[in-house]
Amino acid sequence: MEFVKRFVQGSFSQDKLMTVGMEPFSKNVCFDGNSIILSIWVVNGEDRFKVMSGMFFRNTDGAFIFYDITNRTSFENVDRWIQEIRSFEPQASIILVGNKNDLIDQREVTIKEGEEKANKLGLFKFIETSVLSGENIEDAFLLLAKKLVNPYAEVE
Ligand SMILES: Nc1nc2c(ncn2[C@@H]2O[C@H](COP(=O)(O)OP(=O)(O)OP(=O)(O)O)[C@@H](O)[C@H]2O)c(=O)[nH]1
Numbered sequence: 001m002e003f004v005k006r007f008v009q010g011s012f013s014q015d016k017l018m019t020v021g022m023e024p025f026s027k028n029v030c031f032d033g034n035s036i037i038l039s040i041w042v043v044n045g046e047d048r049f050k051v052m053s054g055m056f057f058r059n060t061d062g063a064f065i066f067y068d069i070t071n072r073t074s075f076e077n078v079d080r081w082i083q084e085i086r087s088f089e090p091q092a093s094i095i096l097v098g099n100k101n102d103l104i105d106q107r108e109v110t111i112k113e114g115e116e117k118a119n120k121l122g123l124f125k126f127i128e129t130s131v132l133s134g135e136n137i138e139d140a141f142l143l144l145a146k147k148l149v150n151p152y153a154e155v156e
């Protein structure tokens with residue numbers, strides 16, 4: 001959630017609130033002479049919300065799947081969520097995001113492991129971010145936005 005708020009509202013909070021069901025956001029982004037409106041739905045990955053989140057995966061063009069680099073269990077759950085999305089939308093462009101890379105001394109998952117998982121699962125991209133410092137947040141959204149507008153363009 002804080003990842004999306006950082007991008008959409010430019011804010012970051014330390015609150016411990018979780019997303020219940022789904023929360024919608026939208027943001028206008030401009031690049032390469034395009035102006036598009038991104039419609040962003042934040043869904044929570046916990047099992048008890050699974051019934052609800054499943055409904056939102058239908059017609060998804062692209063998705064970010066997050067894990068916390070300081071939490072190995074969150075990394076291990078990634079595979080299940082990818083499967084879940086693909087069961088609704090096999091063609092969705094998925095970016096795997098390892099978040100909290102400001103907390104280097106608590107790291108439990110290496111960059112290499114993240115890259116390998118993204119390759120193994122045939123995902124569109126892998127990226128590490130920090131919502132705290134803002135690192136790679138804009139880039140992550142731009143990557144996905146460009147891909148959605150022009151699925152066949154080469155991405156650097
Ligand atoms: N140090 C650090 N803390 C972060 C980062 N991203 C999020 N947090 C903190 O981690 C907590 C949870 O972040 P959220 O993004 O809301 O994640 P969540 O609560 O599991 O997910 P939602 O249910 O969607 O809200 C908050 O207290 C954030 O301040 C980050 O990149 N670095």
Ligand SMILES: [Mg+2]
Binds near residue numbers: 002017
């Ligand atoms: Mg939260």
